[in-house]
Amino acid sequence: MPGYFREIAVRMFAKEMKDSDLIYREEEEQYAPQYVLTPTGAKANRILISGVLTEVENIGSGTEYYRARISDPTGTFTVYAGQYQAEAARFLAEAETPAFVTVIGKVTAFKTDDGNTILSIRPEYIQNADEKDRDLWVAETAEKTHERIIAAETETNENIKNALEHYSPEFSEYRKMIIQALEAISSN
Amino acid sequence: MKDMNETELADSQESIHFKNTGASDLFDRAATIQKLLSENGAEISVEEIEAKLKEMTEIFKVPAAEAQRSVTNAFLKKYGISKTKVFAGKGSAVTKKIAEINAMAGMPDAWVNFTGKVIQIWDSTHESIAQAGLVGDETGIIKFTIWSSTEINPLELNKTYDFKNVVVKSWNDKASITLNKAATIAPAAEEIVTVKAGETILSDSKDRTNELRTVAELQQGGIWTDLKANIVQLFEKTHESIAFAGVLGDETGTMRFTVWKTSEIENIEAGKSYLLKNAITKEWNGNIAVEINRAGKVEEIDEEIVAKASVFELCGCAVDIQAGSGLIRRCPECNKVMTKGMCTEHGKVKGKYDLRIKAVFDDGSEAHETIINCELTQKLLNIELADAVMMATETLDPECINDIIKKEFIGKYYVVRGAKTDRYIIVENVERAEPIDANRISQLKDCLMEELDRKNDAEKIENGEIRNDEIRVGENRDIEKDIEEMEELKSSDFEEFEKILNSIEAEDEGIEEDEEIEIEEIKVI
Numbered sequence: 001m002p003g004y005f006r007e008i009a010v011r012m013f014a015k016e017m018k019d020s021d022l023i024y025r026e027e028e029e030q031y032a033p034q035y036v037l038t039p040t041g042a043k044a045n046r047i048l049i050s051g052v053l054t055e056v057e058n059i060g061s062g063t064e065y066y067r068a069r070i071s072d073p074t075g076t077f078t079v080y081a082g083q084y085q086a087e088a089a090r091f092l093a094e095a096e097t098p099a100f101v102t103v104i105g106k107v108t109a110f111k112t113d114d115g116n117t118i119l120s121i122r123p124e125y126i127q128n129a130d131e132k133d134r135d136l137w138v139a140e141t142a143e144k145t146h147e148r149i150i151a152a153e154t155e156t157n158e159n160i161k162n163a164l165e166h167y168s169p170e171f172s173e174y175r176k177m178i179i180q181a182l183e184a185i186s187s188n
Numbered sequence: 189m190k191d192m193n194e195t196e197l198a199d200s201q202e203s204i205h206f207k208n209t210g211a212s213d214l215f216d217r218a219a220t221i222q223k224l225l226s227e228n229g230a231e232i233s234v235e236e237i238e239a240k241l242k243e244m245t246e247i248f249k250v251p252a253a254e255a256q257r258s259v260t261n262a263f264l265k266k267y268g269i270s271k272t273k274v275f276a277g278k279g280s281a282v283t284k285k286i287a288e289i290n291a292m293a294g295m296p297d298a299w300v301n302f303t304g305k306v307i308q309i310w311d312s313t314h315e316s317i318a319q320a321g322l323v324g325d326e327t328g329i330i331k332f333t334i335w336s337s338t339e340i341n342p343l344e345l346n347k348t349y350d351f352k353n354v355v356v357k358s359w360n361d362k363a364s365i366t367l368n369k370a371a372t373i374a375p376a377a378e379e380i381v382t383v384k385a386g387e388t389i390l391s392d393s394k395d396r397t398n399e400l401r402t403v404a405e406l407q408q409g410g411i412w413t414d415l416k417a418n419i420v421q422l423f424e425k426t427h428e429s430i431a432f433a434g435v436l437g438d439e440t441g442t443m444r445f446t447v448w449k450t451s452e453i454e455n456i457e458a459g460k461s462y463l464l465k466n467a468i469t470k471e472w473n474g475n476i477a478v479e480i481n482r483a484g485k486v487e488e489i490d491e492e493i494v495a496k497a498s499v500f501e502l503c504g505c506a507v508d509i510q511a512g513s514g515l516i517r518r519c520p521e522c523n524k525v526m527t528k529g530m531c532t533e534h535g536k537v538k539g540k541y542d543l544r545i546k547a548v549f550d551d552g553s554e555a556h557e558t559i560i561n562c563e564l565t566q567k568l569l570n571i572e573l574a575d576a577v578m579m580a581t582e583t584l585d586p587e588c589i590n591d592i593i594k595k596e597f598i599g600k601y602y603v604v605r606g607a608k609t610d611r612y613i614i615v616e617n618v619e620r621a622e623p624i625d626a627n628r629i630s631q632l633k634d635c636l637m638e639e640l641d642r643k644n645d646a647e648k649i650e651n652g653e654i655r656n657d658e659i660r661v662g663e664n665r666d667i668e669k670d671i672e673e674m675e676e677l678k679s680s681d682f683e684e685f686e687k688i689l690n691s692i693e694a695e696d697e698g699i700e701e702d703e704e705i706e707i708e709e710i711k712v713i
Binding site: 050143 | 508621633639
């Protein structure tokens, strides 16, 4: 097992991902894993999301390259899959919308010309899910996000310090986001 | 890794060698090579060597030093001369005492010569290690390792040898001796009689007496102990020098164990209880395991030890199905999983089919690696092993079962139960997670609402919208109740009101005083 370590799949809502733009690598190398540090102090390389596939578009010229939108109760994630994510691309090519899907993937960052950082997900897996799994994901993500907020308010470590410094986050906003997500799944 | 280090060392010596030649033209360089080859029994004319060098430098435009290096190595290879041996002599091995070698800890690898007496030989933990143990002289002791790649005859216990061209390595701020191809060992002319023993010297006798400890008491490596335990699980054989490995436990916990072949223990069965004598604990990757080596004994006992169940349960999402899942083949000899029709130990064999799932379940805090055995896999997939073999044959795709597994598991939430080993959870039961509990959601929501309220209040106080004490009164249920009671008393009588308030205050103060006294008393004690 020496040297082996699997990145956990961080749970975060679409809004938190949308608000995130602090990207860094722990090492200088080109292939060192890239992380995003979110406003609540989550350090994510791999993430797990579950939501509704709302739109799939083949934006490749020549080759197939798919852009998909996946919604959770707080916003929308963007997923890109091309030839190096063959299985995911095949799934998206055949997928119907809307449908419950779960995605396990890596966070990737794109810098626009005007200096904005846009995050998307490069899927390792994308699969059909059911409502039950989506609800479980929302509940779990709510709990994990809440835990992060409490930690950011009461503790301190490198990630929290950097997140607070970079975002000066308004945690009540994220609390409201969690409540919003929980209400979405408790209403049925 | 080890071989690479050897090569690196040889390379570094080589470059020193080439730099030191001081050769200014190709003829000088050719003469140097000729001399080196001649010393090693290969007679080649300087002209032939020079021609080669010319070809390298003039046609291929290789720098002279690089040309010299590559021509030298080409000739060495052609005449079957060991590169390491040739260059090791050119390094600067210095003769030192063991205490001096120990003082080299933390420094870069270096070559030394020394004379030492073998005071302990350990069981080989890896096939690439021929021998390991401790050597000592009158100044101290040091660990040595002899790689299998060397042709050094096995060292004998209590004999004194001259060690030449050995490498001093530093690991965890401790120096040790490594013997690679360049090293030579010869019996020493004079025997070392007294060895300065450090604390690390351990008895190698089967008759030493140890304390009988429990699993829970074995929390660090290097403890010699006796232990009564039940064999919870035996692993598939992992290595030819290991007789038995698995998990054992007593009422205080479970841990991994390894019984080396050198212990000459022939029979250990899962489910039975044993007394382990002269076992030693080892720390490995932060986990403590217990080992039985040549000094150890294992005796079956009538007493039934019940291992503390180390059942591990988690609820998480299946995020990956690892390679080696689905339909696999095992070597009929050693039961190891084969890759591409080959057993790593027995080569090309006709494997027997097996079905398993290596799934990763992620609970948001940790990614748990699990192994689901054939029986459970058949049940989960609703596919019998024989059917799986047929499906693979029909589709000509042994991976087809893997695809089914991925489709079935990935992205779904499961409750997984099993025995946790150091890396994998050996799954006993796996079920789809129950739908989300409405209470769990409403509780979290309430908690968040309350936190928001508190924050709002705090902001309002800051903005001067409400007064601090208003909130305190509101939150303090007792005072609220008192006020209600007072109202019930129809206390338009203000005096009555104040009396009650005063009495409450007095009570509060009384309590505080009592507390202070207690604190003081504690201080006195």
